[in-house]
Amino acid sequence: MNKALLAVLFSWPLLVYSQEKEPEKTLRSDTVVITGKINIPINAKGQVVATFYIIDYLLAAERTYFSVIDSTGNFHVRFFLRNTQDISWRFDKAQPSRQLLLAPGDSLHIVVDQSGFHFSGANAKASKDIHNMRTPEESTQYYYEREKGLGLEPEEYLKFCKERFDKDAQWVEQYCKERNCSALFLEWYKSNNEVSYFSDLLAFSWKSLNYGLGSTVRLRGERKLKYDSSFWSSMKPSDPAYLLSSRFIFLLNGYSHRYTRESSAPAEAQKLKLSRIAEILNQKVTTESNDADTRKELNLIKEMYRMSEQGEPVDTAMLRVYWKIAERYDTELKTMESRWWIERHAANLTDIADTNIADILLVQFFSNAQEDYNDIDYLYNTVFPKIRNAQYQNIVTAEYTKNKSLQKExxxxxxxxxxxxxxxxxxxxxxxxxxxxxxxxxxxxxxxxxxxxxxxxxxxxxxxxxxxxxxxxxxxxxxxxxxxxxxxxxxxxxxxxxxxxxxxxxxxxxxxxxxxxxxxxxxxxxxxxxxxxxxxxxxxxxxxxxxxxxxxxxxx
The missing domain is CATH 3.40.30.10 (Glutaredoxin)
Incomplete structure (x- = not known):
């Protein structure tokens, strides 16, 4: 079995993962090429690899690429980027990953020796600036201090995050003045700082569950509306500069949570199932009029629906009977419920005023939901028409076509x-x-x-x-x-x-x-x-x- 056939069968982009250098004419314009040489000992057993991590904000996924480091210390890797952004990499599992700053089409060469890391090629200065921005110890302390704020009450957390945002903005100006940083690095840092600031604010309501707010007094109701209104209008999620930061995906996640997490949804889904079971049982009663057991089950389902409408609790005995009934129609109910969730989720995202963000979240939803729902045709036919951006439509169609082929053994x-x-x-x-x-x-x-x-x-x-x-x-x-x-x-x-x-x-x-x-x-x-x-x-x-x-x- 040759490599080309293996790549086709598994939809595997051979160009991306090949370690052999191919003629430049075979490379796409958005392909990044990274070569390097490690001239220091590596504390590892067995095969040693250089690992690169790329956050794909549009498909809400992390792509990982490996390149084996040969006996002379050389490595070579290729991958595509949708836009200029930060990525992470490392070559020694004992060390934390560090960042690079790259644009589609860049070629970067990295040399690691006893004196440190050396970069040459496209955006080498920006990659050097971001790579050396903080030591691993400083980064750990930075994120630890940020997490401490989750123990604060919402009003205090807003002040805490704003102080950190202003402090970081001042820090980078002084840092770049002293080191003559590249313009791209400075633009990235400012964008990353802003994206991180808003992402942290958006995530507070669920991240704080194990901190000051506990598990029963969540940030919700009028208090949450007031909290959100203090910063929501300041966000610029469609600003192209936000794409420079891999943390943009967390800001999108916060957006999605705001528009799709509904406390009433589970109850409505349950009522939908009760209604469908009632339809099935009612049909049986009509065609099998002497079936007393079916009539009894139908009455129980109707009573449970009424109780659900009124918000009354259902006792354990009724639930046991319901579970037995529902198990008989499990396949049909699962299909019906999954389609309901797809329609509801897609409709909620379409309601977002910023159509660009709405389209991005619809693409993310389609990409992630393919693993959760077997009915990929229904998913595609529901989501695709709601996407307005032609480029995003093409991406969803490509994902759909690829995954349809995966239905085959x-x-x-x-x-x-x-x-x-x-x-x-x-x-x-x-x-x-x-x-x-x-x-x-x-x-x-x-x-x-x-x-x-x-x-x-x-x-x-x-x-x-x-x-x-x-x-x-x-x-x-x-x-x-x-x-x-x-x-x-x-x-x-x-x-x-x-x-x-x-x-x-x-x-x-x-x-x-x-x-x-x-x-x-x-x-x-x-x-x-x-x-x-x-x-x-x-x-x-x-x-x-x-x-x-x-x-x-x-x-x-």
């Missing part, structure tokens, strides 16, 4: 690695059943992991050595990638060269498996024996115990 074998992506319409149970069927008579070691999980990567390296100590003929190694993008999944598995079966798990499938198998985090290990019995309690903290436990089960 794909199996690819390459260099001892099997990639399996089942239809996203399948449940977690169906996925697990398929895994067992594809490994008849085998003991199946399941490894649940995620591309953003550092311990998962460490365990991959451990498992490469431990496989030699386990009876390979009777064990199938199955890796289940969860809460990740398919692009990152394929890229990471190929980069780490993890032999075995690799299955991609959608969020809905993971929810099913988490509930069924009681998965508590990543990495998690389970063993299914040849009779379908599931064993738990495995951990690579003690490698010898891990091996002995599996050997014992296999020998039975």
């Amino acid at each position: 794909v199996i690819v074998d390459t260099n001892g690695i099997r990639f399996v992506r089942v239809s996203l319409n399948k449940t977690g149970d169906q996925l697990l059943t398929q895994i067992v069927k594809q490994n008849p008579g085998k003991h199946i070691l399941l490894d649940f992991w995620a591309t953003w999980c550092s311990p998962c990567r460490s365990d991959f390296n451990k498992m490469k050595a431990l496989k030699a100590k386990l009876p390979s003929d009777s064990i199938a190694y199955v890796y289940l990638c969860c809460q990740s993008t398919q692009e990152d999944w394929v890229k990471d598995v190929k980069n780490m060269d993890v032999k075995g079966q690799h299955w991609f798990v959608s969020q809905l499938q993971y929810n099913d498996l988490q509930k069924k198998l009681k998965i508590s985090g990543f990495p998690s290990y389970l063993l299914i024996d040849g009779n379908g019995k599931i064993y738990k309690g495995f951990s690579l903290w003690d490698e010898e115990a891990f091996v002995e436990k599996i050997r014992g089960i296999v020998r039975r």
Whole structure:
């Protein structure tokens, strides 16, 4: 199986992740190229990579790119940017990430030696300014002090944030005067400072739950209206300068919360379900007039609807009966409820006065909701017509087309690695059943992991050595990638060269498996024996115990 076919099957942009330098004519105009050389020792075992983190505000996602650092210290990576913005990077897991400031089409070269970091190429001065802006220790202290304000009452928090905003504005003017900073860095800092200020204010109502306001006295009602009115009109979310800051995504999140978090929505969704059940039961009564049990259930549902309308509490006995009734029509009710939520959420976002922000949030909603709703056609047909910006419409259509192709099952074998992506319409149970069927008579070691999980990567390296100590003929190694993008999944598995079966798990499938198998985090290990019995309690903290436990089960 060649690389080109693998890229097509998994919608994987090969150009972005290739480590080989290709002719410049193949590069898109918005492609950023970063090369570098590390001339200092790195405190790491195994394969060393340079990692770059890009916040995509439009799709509300973080894109991660890796480049293996070769034996001579060189690395090379490419990715696209929608606009000029800050990104983060690091090459040593023991060190915190630092920032760079780049524009679409930039080429940047980084050299790291005993004297520090050296930059050359497009926007090298801006990247140097942002990279050296604060030491890691200063950054930690800065964010720690910001978090302390969450213990204040709303009125005091407003003053606290404004004082910090003014202090930072004064600081950067003096900082740049002393260091002759680039104009781009100064523009970024001012924008980032403003975006951070408003983002913190917007997030206060939910971030403060564990602080001064507690969990029962949330910022709401007249007090919240007064709080919001003190700064809402000062925000300029459509200002192009805001896009320079990766924290713009948090400001958008605050906007979305304001327009879509409705306390009445769950109650209305429940009434909708009661109404639909009543329709179904009423139809049965009409066609099966002698069904006394159905009439009894219909009367109970009608009574629950009345109580819901009046705000009366429903007793436990009624709820037990309701749950049994609802379980019979679970599939239909889930479809109806998900469509209702899609319509409501899209309508709320469309009501935002700033049409540019409304369109951005609709694109974000479509991008994120694809993982939450199987009915992607209904999602697209509801959201697309509400987007007014033609460029954003094209992005949603591209996402829709790509994800429609992901409904198909794909199996690819390459260099001892099997990639399996089942239809996203399948449940977690169906996925697990398929895994067992594809490994008849085998003991199946399941490894649940995620591309953003550092311990998962460490365990991959451990498992490469431990496989030699386990009876390979009777064990199938199955890796289940969860809460990740398919692009990152394929890229990471190929980069780490993890032999075995690799299955991609959608969020809905993971929810099913988490509930069924009681998965508590990543990495998690389970063993299914040849009779379908599931064993738990495995951990690579003690490698010898891990091996002995599996050997014992296999020998039975």
